[in-house]
Amino acid sequence: MSLVATAPVLVPLATAALTALVSGRVRTQQAISFVGVLGFLAAAVMLVAQVSAGAPASAAFGDWVPPYGIQFQLDGLSSVLVLVTALMGLASLLFLASDxxxxxxxxxxxxxxxxxxxxxxxxxxxxxxxxxxVWFEGMLICALGLIALGGRRDQLDAAFKYLGLNLFGTLLLLAAVGLLYAATGHLNYSALAVAAREVDPVLLHVLLAALAVGLLLKSAAFPLYAWLPASYPTLPAPVLALFAGLLTKVGVYAVLRTLGDVFMPAGAGLFEVLGWVAAATMVAGVLGAAYHWDMRRILAFHIVSQIGYILLAVALGGVGGNAAALFYTVHHIVVKANLFLIAGMLATLAGSYDLRRIGGMAAARPALALLFAVPALSLVGIPPLSGFWAKLLVLQEAFAQGRFAWGALGLAVSVLTLYSMMKIWLEAFWKRHPDAGDADVAWQPRRVALAPAWLATCMLAAVTLAIGLAPQTLIEFARDAAATLGRR
Structure with a gap:
């Protein structure tokens, strides 16, 4: 068994168990938590290094060899996403240590x-x-616990909405998995890829469509996205950032892994529909963001919108589309999590998440205004930040394939994204705070301990800048990872 392949799962599982055992001792629990997330990050770095060197990262459990035993197998696509997951865990826990x-x-x-x-x-x-x-459901159980943890009425209402729609996706996903097993006799990815070639094409398309719908619901794709903006804004900023960065990306990853890899080329017949679903997701998300005034809801709808770009890249397929999907996913995880963290800092200092009740932050905290500009402009796609290269890869592939309607919608959504980011800038940073009045004395934000929050957000901003200023490393990694998909 490869320790490198299992450590990224075993370390956070062990950390969860240990922190639960010492839940009555706050400092000990926090210390174990930080040691655990640093161990997770170290394991993820070693994993990426091993995969990049061309060495396999695989483990089979219970002395049952594949395809009959449970197997972990990590390639370039999955290893870099594990690394970003560890980075998000570190950033969220650092932020959690602040006020x-x-x-x-x-x-x-x-x-x-x-x-x-x-x-x-x-x-x-x-x-x-x-x-x-199984891992989807483990993630769902923990997410539900985090949403309902405070016990407030709005949190319990959000947990009910999150559970209701996700249970539908769970049942559909489980039914699709069971029927695929009945049709092929296998569950292992490599064995499924071979066995699927013997299944009736019409039946296989029906089963893959059911699988895709279940995964798209968990990705918050149109029209099954209502659970996300209804539940996420009730979370505290560090947990919200973790959710925003990671949870929907697992659904998108599963769509890419199944349709674009395991069942390729059988899944290619669904890509046309997936492309239009992606386009609708982009538009619906950005329109929802433009409507709202609460920063959490604005950014929650932008999760939906940006998921559309990633799904569009998956629908375009091939090495170019899959590479764009991976690049965009890494960029969006970092940028979206950082925007939620900065929004949490803004709300703490200014007194509210509602843009109509805050302001004056550019004069009071110019460094925070500059920090906000990095992920905000990256989300829009302004060069030379990471979002520019992510959108360029997607739109370049769309126009190269003659998908002009999809590409045009992608450009239009970027303009509306700029509107939303300018709305936050003008309301939260540029205008006077409503409490400032006409007094000559400048309004001052609250005094709170934010050093760990600054460290977390500056770290993520530095990653965004590094990807934007030197994109070729990630682009080449993404292309190498994409080149291995669909060749089982």
């Missing part, structure tokens, strides 16, 4: 956070369709 929108300090908060990280890493690591479902 920026901390929410409820519940003894189960850290165990559930590490359980969520383990579920995400497991979904990225598994090479088995049923265990993909």
């Amino acid at each position: 920026a929108d901390p929410g409820l300090r519940h003894p189960l908060l850290l165990p559930l956070v590490h359980g969520t990280l383990a579920g995400v890493a497991g979904a990225f690591s598994t090479a088995d369709l049923f265990n993909l479902y």
